[in-house]
Amino acid sequence: MTNKQPNNSLWLSTGAAFIAALVFFTLWMGVILQPVVEVRVAGVEDADDTVCYFVEPDFQLRWIHSVEKQWWEEQYQRKSDGLLLTTTYFEAFGAGTPSTEMLAPVQKPGYLGYQINEKLPNLNWVVSRLTKGEIDYGDHRVLIHQLVPDYSEVTIMPKMYGFIDRFNKDFCHDIPSDGSR
Missing domain, CATH: 1.20.5 (Single alpha-helices involved in coiled-coils or other helix-helix interfaces)
Known part of the structure; x- marks a missing residue:
């Protein structure tokens, strides 16, 4: 005993x-909070917003310019208080194109690049199938124009997610290309 x-x-x-x-x-x-970049698409016709995220601090937006019909690229960095637009690259040069900025330190073949370094609290971006908008980060390319209806407003912003937030939301590259869940 x-x-x-x-x-x-x-x-x-x-x-x-x-x-x-x-x-x-x-x-x-x-x-514990993790810094992420949240991508939110406003709901259409009383539908809920579509929300996804990625953890990589650097990302790029690409689209075909509506007038020049050439690819434009913008490179961003996630910061704690906003997003930093670091560089822009474009294939064609036309009206409204920034030309007073310094040339980007790294030039891409077939593109002209400028160093911008402009801080933004978030981005509001309208995408459509005509402009073929995409978000590139890490080894992922998200064809956002295939995930949302034409002329959807996409808001991209830095956030801090807790474990429950990360568990309840999808990585952007895990969303099916037809937008279904």
């Missing part, structure tokens, strides 16, 4: 320590 008492108290101590560690881990995961 005396042999079992220390064994029972050892099991109780181990179980209590495990439960305490589990509670601590759960609370910690709920508090």
